Amino acid sequence: MVVIKNDITYDSEKKLKTDIYYPNDTTSATKILIFWHGGGWFRGSKDDAKKVGVNLANAGFMTFIPDYSLAPEHVFPEAHDDAVHFVKWLLNSNYTDKDDQKNIVQIGASVGGTLALYVAGKYGFPTVTWSAPVEFSKWMKNHENVKPSYEGAKEFGLTDLHDINNSFYKYFTLTYAGTADQKVLKKLDADSYDYSHLKELMMINSADELNPLPNVLNFIQFLADQNLGVELLVIKGHRHAMAYASDYIDESLDFLYQTIKRQK
Structure with missing residues (x-):
């Protein structure tokens, strides 16, 4: 017990x-x-x-x-x-x-x-x-056109799993980082620890x-x-x-x- x-x-x-x-x-x-x-x-x-x-x-x-x-x-x-x-x-x-x-x-x-x-x-x-998750700064650079959302399927009508995941990844990264500033994102990257x-x-x-x-x-x-x-x-x-x-x-x-x- x-x-x-x-x-x-x-x-x-x-x-x-x-x-x-x-x-x-x-x-x-x-x-x-x-x-x-x-x-x-x-x-x-x-x-x-x-x-x-x-x-x-x-x-x-x-x-x-x-x-x-x-x-x-x-x-x-x-x-x-x-x-x-x-x-x-x-x-x-x-x-x-x-x-x-x-x-x-x-x-x-x-x-x-x-x-x-x-x-x-x-x-x-x-x-x-x-x-x-271990990488944020490079990922953000490579996904500039992704729209952030924690409900990409509902909000944007996304149907592809990768698109939904990318939308969510960008959402939680920006939400916690509080900014898209690369200097902040690089400090969030796990390889900066x-x-x-x-x-x-x-x-x-x-x-x-x-x-x-x-x-x-x-x-x-x-x-x-x-x-x-x-x-x-x-x-x-x-x-x-x-x-x-x-x-x-x-x-x-x-x-x-x-x-x-x-x-x-």
Whole structure:
């Protein structure tokens, strides 16, 4: 039986909260997992990930699912800053022991995966991303004629999946960036983050989905150029992040379990 502790405040000024999912046999040696929800930085919440939280706790992880600031009220880099603030709060809270930084792993879905990359570079937590968008500045240059919308099919009558995805990609990028300024977009690009502490990383993506696979391959080359390793799992089809999560949670957890074994 998973025990759930809801609405624990980690940022009183911004009124940001986290839910905690406890496994049955929590001990001082229990591994901690942070799950970052998706939603394009403009929607989504910890409440949408309850099923995932239960599954992760049942797998033996004390699981934290935090909320973070959403656009358009809060634009880049606020969600990124919130993610780092959450980690600092967690490491200084009563929920962790003094040396628990080595016991923390992450999974991030969609833009939650982008946040997980940002955190992994700073703290070295073993990380799995599900369809994490990684490129924005070049993508925007290459899609100047795309009209942004989170409902391209309804708003513009789009019928082609790629057109719908491109419209949405542009919408959530502009909404969170708050501008089309290339200087801002380049700072949002995942290859602009600090990866000086990056350790174990696995990226899962569908072959043809919202998050373009060529962008992911470019990012992997960027990491390789720095002699940083990454495992990539490309699955068939068009599903994005949570649409395939239940089918690939075992692969994600197997990867994280292996990183835990290597750290012992």
